Amino acid sequence: MRRPAIPLPTFLRPLRAALTLPLAALLCACAIGGSMSFDTDPPQPFPVNYRSEIPAFLRTYLNNPSGLRDAAMAEPVQRPVDGRVRWLSCLRFTPRGGTLQDMAIVHVDGRLDRVAPHAGELCTGVVYAPFPELEKLSR
Template sequence: MATLLLPIALAACSSSGDEGRTLSLFNDKPDTPQSFPANYRAELLAFMRTYLNNPVGVRDAAMAEPVMRDVNGKMRYISCLRYSARESDGSYREPHERAVLFVNGRLDRLIEKGGELCSGVALAPFPDMEKMSR
């Protein structure tokens, strides 16, 4: 009996009588101003130590200063990163370019295909990434 009452109770809660309003389980709030990721280099290095199977021996590391970009309709700081990680057999692949997304001044995620998000950014050498250890 309780199972039948639950959908009715939820339906009653969702119909507030306000026409034009929608009910969402996701964040529909307006975009809030983002703060600059002040510690972006240190956060990225800490993340990459866990992200890479072997953080030792990274080559050709380069990074761009964070810039504001539109990500799914919200303005976020993005930093672009290019590097070649050492494979398990000791070889290196071509450098990969990734986008690093920051939300509220903190590293949120690494986007595997930086593509359009990274277009037009100026990459500078990032020697600290090449010096990483386990």
């Protein structure tokens, strides 16, 4: 013979309701795969217009853009920048009367966004090709 269930005291009923929902959510998460990730950073599109955007940007970014020599650029590569994967354009040039400079330009949503710090680390292993458009810059 089955024993009758002992009724739950009235003051414990809200506690049972409060614990049931979080427990159900936890069990669902375990059933789904055990990992709940909230990564909302979508894949970044390739920066299609990078060859025209970079000279236009450097014309205003550099103090004296005329007279650049030995300009070279690598095809955009994906690298982690500030914890997110972004497309980078790596540049190398010698300003008038200066020494060789390396620069990494970050692209977000397919457009030029900013100059990244530590270009040397971000641009290791890229293959540079001549970029004569930079050598033609002037104000």
